[in-house]
Amino acid sequence: SAVISQKPSRDICQRGTSLTIQCQVDSQVTMMFWYRQQPGQSLTLIATANQGSEATYESGFVIDKFPISRPNLTFSTLTVSNMSPEDSSIYLCSVEGSGTDNEKLFFGSGTQLSVL
Amino acid sequence: QKEVEQNSGPLSVPEGAIASLNCTYSDRGSQSFFWYRQYSGKSPELIMFIYSNGDKEDGRFTAQLNKASQYVSLLIRDSQPSDSATYLCAVTSRGNNRLAFGKGNQVVVIP
Numbered sequence: 001s002a003v004i005s006q007k008p009s010r011d012i013c014q015r016g017t018s019l020t021i022q023c024q025v026d027s028q029v030t031m032m033f034w035y036r037q038q039p040g041q042s043l044t045l046i047a048t049a050n051q052g053s054e055a056t057y058e059s060g061f062v063i064d065k066f067p068i069s070r071p072n073l074t075f076s077t078l079t080v081s082n083m084s085p086e087d088s089s090i091y092l093c094s095v096e097g098s099g100t101d102n103e104k105l106f107f108g109s110g111t112q113l114s115v116l
Numbered sequence: 117q118k119e120v121e122q123n124s125g126p127l128s129v130p131e132g133a134i135a136s137l138n139c140t141y142s143d144r145g146s147q148s149f150f151w152y153r154q155y156s157g158k159s160p161e162l163i164m165f166i167y168s169n170g171d172k173e174d175g176r177f178t179a180q181l182n183k184a185s186q187y188v189s190l191l192i193r194d195s196q197p198s199d200s201a202t203y204l205c206a207v208t209s210r211g212n213n214r215l216a217f218g219k220g221n222q223v224v225v226i227p
Contacts, residue, residue: 042218042219043160045215105150110159
């Protein structure tokens with residue numbers, strides 16, 4: 001499976017500010033996925049980041065709130081904009097495996113965000 | 117109806133016992149089924165996957181799939197304290213081939 005590095009691992013932010021989360025993969029991947037896991041809840045897909053095109057957002061998530069960059073095949077960023085306490089969550093970057101692992105999803109270490 | 121449901125509350129099992137977790141899904145066309153383990157404060161880790169009806173065993177873990185009844189289960193044999201975690205069921209969505217996750221079941225293994 002790919003090695004996925006995510007940073008920061010955690011942050012405490014003030015309401016109204018923005019935080020950019022970085023995700024680096026040790027191999028080239030076509031798609032990178034950003035998930036949110038709110039306290040006591042399961043994982044919800046925010047968007048799919050494709051290299052060379054706009055990210056595809058899931059219902060309930062918009063680009064103005066969660067802008068995504070995908071400058072190359074190994075890197076992506078997710079920005080949480082104009083944060084409110086409701087954005088307190090774990091944010092996870094993930095990629096699909098390759099070859100026989102191609103339907104399996106692998107996750108980065110996550111970013112624990114707390115908004116005051 | 118939620119796509120993937122894991123309804124039972126925290127599960128406490130004594131060390132050495134079998135922990136049994138169940139998951140139901142709504143999309144009859146789903147083809148791939150996964151179990152993830154998530155330790156507190158950590159990211160999910162894939163521990164089992166199953167594509168065909170029946171049982172699949174890997175070490176102390178057994179995944180069971182019944183597509184007719186639309187459920188998938190996970191058995192953990194000889195439970196160890198290190199198995200204490202939340203277990204997430206995930207199912208591919210036929211519409212967009214994306215994974216839908218259940219809320220998870222917390223397992224506590226009591227020494």
